[in-house]
Amino acid sequence: MNSRRGFLRDLAAAAAQVGSAAREATAEPVAPASFPLSxxxxxxxxxxxxxxxxxxxxxxxxxxxxxxxxxxxALGSPVALYLAGAGVGRLGILDDDAVxxxxxxRQLLHFTPDVGVPKAESAAAKLRFLNPDIxxxxxxxxxxxxxxxxxxxxxxxxxxxxxxxxxRYAVNAxxxxxxxxxxxxxxxxxxxxxxxxxxxxxxxxxCAFPAEPADAPGxxxxxxxxxxxxxxxxxxxxxxxxxLGGVEGALLDGFLQIDxxxxxxxxxxxxxxxxxxxxxxx
Amino acid sequence: MARTLDITAFTCPMxxxxxxxxxxxxxxxxxxxxxxxxxxxxxNVPRSAAAAGHAVEVQGTTIRIVRA
Numbered sequence: 239m240n241s242r243r244g245f246l247r248d249l250a251a252a253a254a255q256v257g258s259a260a261r262e263a264t265a266e267p268v269a270p271a272s273f274p275l276s277x278x279x280x281x282x283x284x285x286x287x288x289x290x291x292x293x294x295x296x297x298x299x300x301x302x303x304x305x306x307x308x309x310x311x312a313l314g315s316p317v318a319l320y321l322a323g324a325g326v327g328r329l330g331i332l333d334d335d336a337v338x339x340x341x342x343x344r345q346l347l348h349f350t351p352d353v354g355v356p357k358a359e360s361a362a363a364k365l366r367f368l369n370p371d372i373x374x375x376x377x378x379x380x381x382x383x384x385x386x387x388x389x390x391x392x393x394x395x396x397x398x399x400x401x402x403x404x405x406r407y408a409v410n411a412x413x414x415x416x417x418x419x420x421x422x423x424x425x426x427x428x429x430x431x432x433x434x435x436x437x438x439x440x441x442x443x444x445c446a447f448p449a450e451p452a453d454a455p456g457x458x459x460x461x462x463x464x465x466x467x468x469x470x471x472x473x474x475x476x477x478x479x480x481x482l483g484g485v486e487g488a489l490l491d492g493f494l495q496i497d498x499x500x501x502x503x504x505x506x507x508x509x510x511x512x513x514x515x516x517x518x519x520x
Numbered sequence: 521m522a523r524t525l526d527i528t529a530f531t532c533p534m535x536x537x538x539x540x541x542x543x544x545x546x547x548x549x550x551x552x553x554x555x556x557x558x559x560x561x562x563x564n565v566p567r568s569a570a571a572a573g574h575a576v577e578v579q580g581t582t583i584r585i586v587r588a
Binding site: 284287294 | 534536537538540545
């Protein structure tokens with residue numbers, strides 16, 4: 239649901255109008271401090287605010303947003319870095335693993351001295367260095383059907399960067415139940431997939447993929463080059479910002495199929511399934 | 521009386537960012553007078569404003585922009 243963001247946007251517009259009336263009366267030059275964003279925020283986010291598609295409303299929506307990133311690995315690293323850098327106000331990062339040496343070639347949030355450190359804590363430390371103006375909430379838990387509802391509740395968006403189909407289905411079911419928008423993604427070898435979901439409005443992950451593929455390799459045996467995961471995670475982060483900022487073109491009612499060996503991006507259309515166990519009743 | 525914005529203290533890209541965000545808070549048809557320094561801002565801000573679809577007029581170091 240976007241009602242909270244919509245409300246804040248209206249509030250910002252109303253505040254801007256009041257400010258404008260006051261300035262008209264006094265004909266004073268506009269003081270930078272009268273902006274809804276602070277000078278520090280304007281400096282930090284200036285290059286995104288310069289975009290025609292991104293402005294005060296989008297940046298304010300981001301600051302008020304609460305986002306949960308499930309997993310801080312190969313996908314979660316670029317996602318959390320970009321969302322923290324962009325100014326998401328409250329960023330939850332969830333991971334119950336510890337950093338391993340074999341993670342480092344693709345998991346940008348973790349470095350060699352972090353080996354053995356819980357990933358949620360390792361990630362939180364880097365993200366706080368990146369942007370001390372936002373709140374980072376690390377969760378050292380594994381998302382399962384039993385706790386998914388509580389973790390997803392109250393979020394404005396969930397970005398699923400997990401590496402297991404069971405987790406993806408648990409995230410999807412919880413997001414549908416709570417009507418929380420979701421960005422799903424996966425990467426295996428040189429292929430990847432990104433999909434956005436507005437539960438009750440567009441096809442959910444289970445609508446598109448009703449059952450786990452029988453031949454899906456486990457993540458550890460699949461093999462992946464770091465940048466391949468980075469591309470998919472970056473696209474996922476872009477989707478998240480697009481949904482939070484209300485920028486057109488999100489991968490809704492469809493997914494992006496990415497072939498990084500053939501350098502091919504294909505947008506595949508999907509539709510809601512009336513009998514979907516996760517979103518059919520919405 | 522037109523709104524005024526002083527961007528003489530800023531450099532690229534903040535000269536345009538400050539101008540753009542002020543324009544975002546205005547109604548279509550409203551005018552903004554931007555005071556800037558010679559050089560980069562005087563070249564880039566009018567170009568960016570015109571590219572964004574606004575009507576632009578430069579008088580000395582003042583850029584007058586009518587919001588589209």
